[in-house]
Amino acid sequence: MATKSQSSVEPRSNEVKDYICNTCEDQNTVETSANFYCKQCERFHCGNCIHLHGKLFAKHNSIGRVDIDKWPCSKKVVDFLQTCDVHKERKIDHFCNLRKQLCCPLCVSDQHRYVLFSCLVIITI
Known part of the structure; x- marks a missing residue:
C-alpha cells in the first residue's frame, strides 16, 4: 500500500535557500x-x-x-563560501601555503602567527 510522501524539511525550519527572489x-x-x-x-x-x-x-x-x-x-x-568556519563574522582573505588552509585575519593571528610570513598569501576575491 503506497503512502503519501512528505517533505523531510519542516515549514519555518532553518533550511538555507540557495537563490532568493x-x-x-x-x-x-x-x-x-x-x-x-x-x-x-x-x-x-x-x-x-x-x-x-x-x-x-x-x-x-x-x-x-x-x-x-x-x-x-x-x-x-x-x-557563505567566503565566511570563516571558525570566526563566523570574518571573511576569508588569506591562504596558508604551509598548512594548506584558507583563513581569516583572526585565524592568522591565533593559529598561524608562528608560521613564516612568506607562507601566508593574501587573496582577493
Whole structure:
C-alpha cells in the first residue's frame, strides 16, 4: 500500500535557500525561493513575481531552474563560501601555503602567527 510522501524539511525550519527572489526580498517579505533568473535585469524571481516581470518586460528572457547551470552564483552562496568556519563574522582573505588552509585575519593571528610570513598569501576575491 503506497503512502503519501512528505517533505523531510519542516515549514519555518532553518533550511538555507540557495537563490532568493529579489522582488520579495526588496519588499521585505518572506524569503521566497527563486525559480527564475532574468539575465537582462540580473535578478532572481519566484513563480509569483515572474508573472509581473513578464508583463512589464515582455522581451526579457527568463531562465528557469532546469537551466540553473546558466545562473550566476547567488550573493548568499558567495557570502557563505567566503565566511570563516571558525570566526563566523570574518571573511576569508588569506591562504596558508604551509598548512594548506584558507583563513581569516583572526585565524592568522591565533593559529598561524608562528608560521613564516612568506607562507601566508593574501587573496582577493
